Amino acid sequence: MRLRTLLPGLFVVAMIIAFLEFAVDAGMIRRALLPPPSATAEVLWELLSTGEFLPPLLSTLKLVFAGFFLGSAIGIGLGTAMGVSPAMYRLFEPLVELIRPIPKSALVPPLMLFLGIDDAMKITSVTLVVTFPVLLNTLQGVRGVDRVMLDAARTHGWGLGHTLWHMILPAALPFILAGMRVSLGLAMVLAVLSEMLAGQGGLGFLILDMQRSFQLRQMYAWLVILAVLGLLLNSIFLLAERRALFWQRR
Amino acid sequence: MAFLELDALGKFYPQPGGAPPARIMERVSLTVPEGEFLAVLGPSGCGKSTLLQMVAGLTTPSEGEARINGRAVAGPPPEAVYLFQQYNRSLLPWRNCRDNVAFATEHRLGRKPARAAADEQLAQVGLAGFGDHYPWQLSGGMQQRVAIARALAAEPALLLMDEPFSAVDALTRIQLQSLILDIWARRKLTVMLVTHDVEEAIFLADRIAVLTPRPSTIGEVIEVGLPRPRDAIATREAPRFLELRHHLLNRLLARDAA
């Protein structure tokens, strides 16, 4: 049923691609800007069938995953600590407020000076950008837990660990996951950006490199691979989120 | 030709998954002469709002038709204005009270005349000087007065009211009832009021139509026959009032009228 509602739109997408093919053929768009989609598809097929697409894809994926998990762990950990303990909140709140407005993409150049152009630098920049949305959302979620619920836990004699695991984190989960969803997109952005700036490999590097050496069919082919990766990661996360929040009927 | 005629109105909603359509209402027929105050009484969920919205042209009937001055209702008729059950949702929170009332007429009169008229209408419902206040700065009863002022600004011949006082406290409700009676008498309006409040129906109406449970239809039409002008206290103590109250409550609570 979902597919049927999607069909007209997918048909429009196909029409757009067909039009581009025609427009390039008829000389309405210069080949130097856009190779015919069929030519890009050919290159794409080559990359896929020879397995050549895999190493760059995995290299980018590694950055995204490592940074995403590290950043989420730090964000959830620190956010929960700050949400539960007023002392921790007082200690870290000014620091968080100070670092939060720093555009994390602007930190890539100094990070390159300290950490070089290896994975360490790239994973650090992804981790940094992931941490803050997760931290702030976790904090909001944990602080928003109903006081009545917490009092109920106390009257039942639950310990802190038990209360955290069975009450606070489940209640904060929708917020945490919303923050992680935002962070996932940002993680992709920072992974691609740091690959472009550090210039060693990965999808971001390839897209920029192919453009600079005027191998446009390759550039578009890698771009399609990156777009599909983004779409897949996003869909998987949404699916997992809906699973985890099955009790939230919406 | 009566002013308002309901001719075998019926409504059903299609059900998902091929189940037979849900029948809300069937064969509702009624004629309302000009200037009458009619109350429609029924339990919650029996389709009162649906009925009123069909008359207001906001919902299309599945069967039959409503006619005003002999013309079938298709879309909101110019003679009628609908006063919503939830005033807090039908008032626009980004407009102050004056501009909320002006909304009823500014598309016809233009902004300036509509605003001037709005101040007048606000004064008539006892809200002179509140034009610059925003709806959320007023109490529930005052907000409903704003909604009434807005309805009156359109100068309707027919006022359709959907449980207009169900969301205000008991004392405010009595005050607003007297206000509506006063306006009805002064402006010679025709009113169709929908309510589940037996006393409200008796106190306000000339006639009361009682709806049966779903699929609902009109079970009985009662002449109230209480003298006018009605008094907020004395009328409620009149023997006829108490007799009607006894009868209607028995009916609605589905007990045998002893």
Next chain:
Amino acid sequence: MKAGRITSGFWLVAALLALWELSARLHWVDSPNWPALSQVLAALFHDIASGELPPLIGGTLWRMGAGLAAGSVAGVVVGLAFCLAPVTRMLLAPAVELLRPIPVPAVIPPLVLFLGLDDPMKITVVALTAFFPVLTNTMQGVAAVEAEAIQMGRTFGVGPLRRAAFIVLPATLPYALAGVRVALGLSLVVAVVAEMIAGEAGIGHYLVMMQFAGRAPEMYATIILLSVLGYALNRGFVAVERRAIHWWFALGRQADG
């Protein structure tokens, strides 16, 4: 830092900043990449006073503003169209959803081919970034318009265009503005990113140049400047928002997302 109350967190920040200063001054960290905070601030004031940074900031802000405006308008228009004329949504939503997950830096290389290295390309990239959050929020906003408010318009004989302009649009505004607030933060970042990757203009390019030239104080000064700019823009926008939709805040609502 709020209301002048000095808490443990204030001391932590002060201690870290002091550590930064001392570690550089006393050569605990001995690296040309690690200038003292005071040197960084001096570089910041110098670059502003010498007139080197202000035009760069101006250029970046102009590209950001133009892109944000274009993207936001497009987001609101498409959002309204998708909701009020569902056919458009059925036909175009998949195309939009296919573009959404592409990380923005990746669209810069192809856009450079079509639009060059200068303003048109950068403004387009910013607009593309701003478009999506505004679109999502606008659609949420339209879905949240009270059915009673629209029927109210109908009962007074107000036509569909006027209802869209005077009921749907104002009711949607708080959501759309929340989307613009999110887009604002992203826009500055993306404008800088585009400058870092392509062209020779703006703060982003300056930042990369300072990195290549090994002028660490200038580099850190640029980052501080960007942070202050981002913070100030956000604050300014929230202030405008509070005035423009005061009624929304008076109702105690929140529209985040």
